[in-house]
Amino acid sequence: MIKVRIPTPLRTLTEGQGEVDLEGKSIAALIDTLESTYPGMKERLCDEQGALRRFVNIYINEEDIRFHQGLETPVEEGDEVSIIPAIAGG
Amino acid sequence: MSKIKGLVCKECKSEYPAKAIHVCEFCFGPLEVAYNYDVIQTQISKEKIQQGPISLWRYVDLLPIESTPTVGLNTGFTPMVHSKNLGKKLGLDYLYIKNDSVNSPTLSFKDRVVAVALTRAKELGFDTVACASTGNLANSVSANAAEANFKCFVFIPSDLESGKILGNLVYKPNVVAVEGNYDDVNRLCSEIAGEYPWAFVNINIRPYYSEGSKTLAFETAEALDWQAPDHVVVPIASGSLLTKIYKGFQEFERLGLISGVKTRIHGAQAEGCSPVAAAFKRKSDFLQPVKPNTIAKSLAIGNPADGYYAIKIAEETGSIIESVTDPEIIEGIKLLAENEGIFTETAGGVTVATLKKLVNQGVFKKGESVVVYITGNGLKTQESIAPAVGSPWLIQPNLKSFQHILEKEKK
Numbered sequence: 001m002i003k004v005r006i007p008t009p010l011r012t013l014t015e016g017q018g019e020v021d022l023e024g025k026s027i028a029a030l031i032d033t034l035e036s037t038y039p040g041m042k043e044r045l046c047d048e049q050g051a052l053r054r055f056v057n058i059y060i061n062e063e064d065i066r067f068h069q070g071l072e073t074p075v076e077e078g079d080e081v082s083i084i085p086a087i088a089g090g
Numbered sequence: 091m092s093k094i095k096g097l098v099c100k101e102c103k104s105e106y107p108a109k110a111i112h113v114c115e116f117c118f119g120p121l122e123v124a125y126n127y128d129v130i131q132t133q134i135s136k137e138k139i140q141q142g143p144i145s146l147w148r149y150v151d152l153l154p155i156e157s158t159p160t161v162g163l164n165t166g167f168t169p170m171v172h173s174k175n176l177g178k179k180l181g182l183d184y185l186y187i188k189n190d191s192v193n194s195p196t197l198s199f200k201d202r203v204v205a206v207a208l209t210r211a212k213e214l215g216f217d218t219v220a221c222a223s224t225g226n227l228a229n230s231v232s233a234n235a236a237e238a239n240f241k242c243f244v245f246i247p248s249d250l251e252s253g254k255i256l257g258n259l260v261y262k263p264n265v266v267a268v269e270g271n272y273d274d275v276n277r278l279c280s281e282i283a284g285e286y287p288w289a290f291v292n293i294n295i296r297p298y299y300s301e302g303s304k305t306l307a308f309e310t311a312e313a314l315d316w317q318a319p320d321h322v323v324v325p326i327a328s329g330s331l332l333t334k335i336y337k338g339f340q341e342f343e344r345l346g347l348i349s350g351v352k353t354r355i356h357g358a359q360a361e362g363c364s365p366v367a368a369a370f371k372r373k374s375d376f377l378q379p380v381k382p383n384t385i386a387k388s389l390a391i392g393n394p395a396d397g398y399y400a401i402k403i404a405e406e407t408g409s410i411i412e413s414v415t416d417p418e419i420i421e422g423i424k425l426l427a428e429n430e431g432i433f434t435e436t437a438g439g440v441t442v443a444t445l446k447k448l449v450n451q452g453v454f455k456k457g458e459s460v461v462v463y464i465t466g467n468g469l470k471t472q473e474s475i476a477p478a479v480g481s482p483w484l485i486q487p488n489l490k491s492f493q494h495i496l497e498k499e500k501k
Contacts, residue, residue, distance in 0.1 A: 005281065007113075007280070007284060008113075008283075008284040009113050009114075009115045009118070010115075012115070018284065018285075044115075044116065044117070044118065045118075053117060053118050054101075054119075054398060055101070055113075055117070055118040055119050055120065055395070056118045057277070057393065059277060062270075062274065062277070064273070064379055064393060066378065066379050067379070067381075082277070082281065084277055084280045084281070085112075085113040085118050085280065086118075086120070086393070086395040087112070087222075087276055087279075087280055087292060087293050087296065087395055
């Protein structure tokens with residue numbers, strides 16, 4: 001199982017849960033699993049072309065997936081994934 | 091009727107109440123304060139501003155608070171210096187330095203955003219404030235929280251300059267040094283912000299906080315006798331400051347306080363962390379995040395949230411986003427100090443070095459006005475410049491020893 005942390009704005013879809021355990025071989029597959037378990041999730045995270053929305057950041061074990069293979073980044077048993085809205089600096 | 095309508099998503103325009111939230115639930119776009127400009131129009135005037143407090147609060151009609159200001163009452167209204175020496179050296183007759191390195195209370199432009207953020211946090215009923223910071227923001231949150239009686243948590247990368255770490259500790263907030271870079275700190279803080287009912291100034295208070303930066307544009311226009319300059323040069327970390335300086339001039343024009351705004355808003359980054367400049371040069375609005383490696387730690391955001399908007403504004407206003415190397419940054423710091431007597435931190439070095447680069451590219455025409463924003467103080471980042479400034483003459487306490495060294499060292 002892979003632990004996925006859900007940001008506050010999406011917790012209305014997960015009945016308030018901040019963490020969910022899911023199966024999947026890649027980030028894209030995890031998003032599909034999320035969508036089938038919690039409908040409405042995918043359109044929040046991805047645009048009409050299926051690409052990650054501009055202001056959504058996804059991290060695998062604390063590393064931005066854009067440093068790996070984006071949505072195609074593979075995930076393994078025990079990995080932790082965080083979905084986080086982009087935030088401004090200081 | 092209130093001047094604040096609520097919050098609105100910058101992307102999909104969904105509307106929200108003016109609470110401590112920062113992300114659109116539908117598209118994850120950033121939320122911004124929506125104003126009733128018709129209401130503001132009836133309240134604001136040049137005369138009223140001029141008779142207002144000698145601080146950023148003279149522009150309160152365009153800031154997102156509902157009652158009276160309670161934090162940062164001495165913040166802003168920093169010197170705007172007509173540069174003679176540096177201007178002459180660079181061939182610019184109308185070069186102005188907006189000197190936020192002497193802002194109150196903590197010597198950086200972040201005092202502006204924090205004054206607004208903490209006043210708003212108090213209005214919204216918070217008792218604890220927090221931030222993720224590259225240094226200056228944490229310093230300002232710590233100091234202002236002490237004065238305004240907030241509990242305070244500041245999160246910083248563990249490798250910050252010692253002056254910036256001490257500049258938190260002295261105010262006795264909870265200082266959390268995170269083993270990672272700013273982007274790691276920011277990501278962690280987003281998760282912490284979801285778990286604790288705190289006012290994170292750059293996260294759930296961001297729609298209000300970021301508006302404080304507009305006052306740099308307001309003060310600039312007022313100091314130029316109610317005109318916008320032809321050019322400004324702005325350092326880019328997250329990109330937020332650049333977008334808000336643009337917005338400030340736009341708002342003043344919309345309300346009839348200035349007219350004919352054609353300001354070009356140039357951006358400055360350090361080459362060791364230049365995702366915005368790189369995307370601008372590629373003519374792309376897709377930002378590839380980077381792992382920062384530069385002495386300009388206050389600008390070291392590898393994943394800048396407002397970079398996309400900064401690029402849009404640069405394109406729209408025919409401006410340029412450039413990057414400069416670490417040696418150029420050091421030279422920029424020295425150039426400003428030796429010519430104008432202003433000691434800025436590395437971010438200011440980035441801005442001055444970029445100004446010089448734009449001069450060499452022929453961006454500025456004769457007679458045009460140029461404003462550079464010096465956003466932080468050199469005393470906070472001494473280790474970056476120390477190897478480049480030499481050492482004092484060492485003598486014995488007698489006249490002969492002085493005369494001897496004077497002959498030897500005289501320049």
